[in-house]
Amino acid sequence: MEQKRIKIKDLLVSKEYGSEVNVKGWVRTKRGNKQINFVALNDGSTINNIQIVVDVPNFNEDLLKKITTGAAISVQGKLIESAGSGQSVELEATTIEVLGVADPEKYPLQPKKHSLEFLREKAHLRFRTNTFSAVFRIRHAMAFAVHEFFNKKGFFYMHTPLITGSDAEGAGEMFRVSTLDAKNPPLNEDGTINYKEDFFGKETNLTVSGQLEGELGAMALGEIYTFGPTFRAENSNTTRHLAEFWMIEPEMAFYDLKDNMDLAEEFLKYMIKYALDNCMTDLEFLSKRLQEEEKGKKADERSMELIEKLRFVLDNDFVRLTYTEAIDILRNSKPNKKKKFQYLIDGWGADLQSEHERYLVEKKFEKPVILTDYPKEIKSFYMKQNDDGKTVGAMDILFPGIGEIVGGSQREEDYDKLTARMKEMGVPAEEMDWYLDTRRFGSATHSGFGLGFERMMLFVTGMGNIRDVIPFPRTPKNAEF
RNA sequence: UCCUUCUUAGCUCAGUUGGUUAGAGCAUCUGACUGUUAAUCAGAGGGUCCUAGGUUCAAGUCCUAGAGAGGGAGCCA
Numbered sequence: 001m002e003q004k005r006i007k008i009k010d011l012l013v014s015k016e017y018g019s020e021v022n023v024k025g026w027v028r029t030k031r032g033n034k035q036i037n038f039v040a041l042n043d044g045s046t047i048n049n050i051q052i053v054v055d056v057p058n059f060n061e062d063l064l065k066k067i068t069t070g071a072a073i074s075v076q077g078k079l080i081e082s083a084g085s086g087q088s089v090e091l092e093a094t095t096i097e098v099l100g101v102a103d104p105e106k107y108p109l110q111p112k113k114h115s116l117e118f119l120r121e122k123a124h125l126r127f128r129t130n131t132f133s134a135v136f137r138i139r140h141a142m143a144f145a146v147h148e149f150f151n152k153k154g155f156f157y158m159h160t161p162l163i164t165g166s167d168a169e170g171a172g173e174m175f176r177v178s179t180l181d182a183k184n185p186p187l188n189e190d191g192t193i194n195y196k197e198d199f200f201g202k203e204t205n206l207t208v209s210g211q212l213e214g215e216l217g218a219m220a221l222g223e224i225y226t227f228g229p230t231f232r233a234e235n236s237n238t239t240r241h242l243a244e245f246w247m248i249e250p251e252m253a254f255y256d257l258k259d260n261m262d263l264a265e266e267f268l269k270y271m272i273k274y275a276l277d278n279c280m281t282d283l284e285f286l287s288k289r290l291q292e293e294e295k296g297k298k299a300d301e302r303s304m305e306l307i308e309k310l311r312f313v314l315d316n317d318f319v320r321l322t323y324t325e326a327i328d329i330l331r332n333s334k335p336n337k338k339k340k341f342q343y344l345i346d347g348w349g350a351d352l353q354s355e356h357e358r359y360l361v362e363k364k365f366e367k368p369v370i371l372t373d374y375p376k377e378i379k380s381f382y383m384k385q386n387d388d389g390k391t392v393g394a395m396d397i398l399f400p401g402i403g404e405i406v407g408g409s410q411r412e413e414d415y416d417k418l419t420a421r422m423k424e425m426g427v428p429a430e431e432m433d434w435y436l437d438t439r440r441f442g443s444a445t446h447s448g449f450g451l452g453f454e455r456m457m458l459f460v461t462g463m464g465n466i467r468d469v470i471p472f473p474r475t476p477k478n479a480e481f
Numbered sequence: 482u483c484c485u486u487c488u489u490a491g492c493u494c495a496g497u498u499g500g501u502u503a504g505a506g507c508a509u510c511u512g513a514c515u516g517u518u519a520a521u522c523a524g525a526g527g528g529u530c531c532u533a534g535g536u537u538c539a540a541g542u543c544c545u546a547g548a549g550a551g552g553g554a555g556c557c558a
């Protein structure tokens with residue numbers, strides 16, 4: 001009689017030697033000789049494999065031939081203490097069933113190391129590798145940690161729309177949503193497209209941010225957060241941009257900028273701690289992988305060991321400084337004086353380039369930095385205008401190796417100041433009447449921020465390319481699978 | 482979008498100044514081996530040298546265009 005299936009993760013810590021169990025999974029490797037075969041089997045529950053010991057004379061030769069890398073098999077067997085070194089337990093097979101064969105001539109994943117670029121082209125199968133199964137188990141844990149953190153704090157998870165009728169969010173190029181015939185759209189008399197005929201009777205796009213809707217929720221429920229997909233049609237080709245990514249956007253009534261920073265720092269540390277507490281075997285694997293990869297580099301070019309890096313961020317306060325202070329530090333910095341920066345800092349007002357952010361985070365302070373109070377000219381219309389008339393209550397959190405991971409602000413709560421700023425920046429107030437109602441009726445101090453989930457994933461897993469921390473990346477010219 | 486590097490076997494790569502039949506490691510297959518750990522050893526099969534033009538007696542190698550990929554920059558999360 002077939003036993004109930006046990007997951008390999010549970011089996012590996014089981015001490016019930018002699019018990020009959022069933023495991024199902026995918027073959028990683030098979031090796032051996034005419035008398036004995038060893039099959040490394042993985043079912044995705046853990047990065048570790050169970051070693052199946054096959055006494056060859058007891059099995060049909062054709063059956064054993066079908067057990068190749070990638071095949072799905074079901075094994076009935078006896079759990080025993082391993083006779084070899086390298087694992088503590090193994091499964092002595094009594095019956096084996098091949099559930100699905102994998103032609104070794106055609107199966108793309110070979111029992112050897114593959115490049116991340118190659119696996120990106122095989123994104124539908126890369127879950128079956130150690131690296132990607134580790135990354136996506138951690139991704140699950142991080143998503144769970146997001147909800148756990150906010151739920152514990154009494155925040156409400158709010159679903160903001162993915163299709164938006166507003167094009168004033170001001171966070172970048174948008175993807176049009178339309179059911180009109182692209183070849184023959186209905187036209188107005190002046191030749192422009194008549195969107196009154198479209199599905200929603202107006203121009204609609206995929207959301208670039210749930211923030212504005214999130215503010216509506218916060219100004220009633222108190223503290224809310226969103227966690228959902230976000231779409232940007234920017235032609236960005238970098239290791240840290242996606243056209244479709246997941247963003248977490250908390251929005252809190254009665255929080256000022258400092259409260260906002262405190263929450264963001266606590267949140268980031270919570271996620272890191274969650275990974276350390278729950279994903280250690282996967283982190284250890286990724287750390288080892290990273291170190292192998294960096295073996296070729298010089299000692300001073302190597303990054304801090306992954307787990308050490310996570311603990312370091314967890315144990316240290318983030319540096320907090322204003323934009324103005326940052327400019328002073330940068331202006332007097334060695335690379336600026338020696339003209340090593342590509343963009344030299346000479347005055348106040350310009351946006352920081354990534355070389356400047358990297359200097360602050362990786363050279364000067366060597367820990368995460370929260371920059372606040374940016375010039376109003378380089379920030380969005382909804383940010384709280386400071387009393388100096390020059391800066392706004394913005395805060396960006398910069399992480400080593402990643403750059404900007406969080407962008408947030410205290411929101412402008414004053415109706416007159418907000419509308420004046422919208423006018424200056426050409427934001428159409430008529431379309432935003434619903435948003436302005438929060439300032440008309442019961443306005444109050446409130447703040448929020450956005451965290452790019454995949455950027456957090458980059459940091460926690462130590463992966464170098466954002467395409468490798470989301471199952472099916474969408475980037476310019478690429479929407480496979 | 483800009484700058485830059487790359488595209489040769491299933492994978493990772495080598496291929497000299499333009500010159501005979503394009504190589505290696507791994508993977509695959511076959512064989513050997515009674516406990517292997519990326520098993521080991523021996524052998525075999527495997528090529529649209531990214532695509533299209535061009536220069537030349539002769540192009541994987543030089544030139545032009547295109548496609549795709551990596552890295553960096555900008556935009557940002």
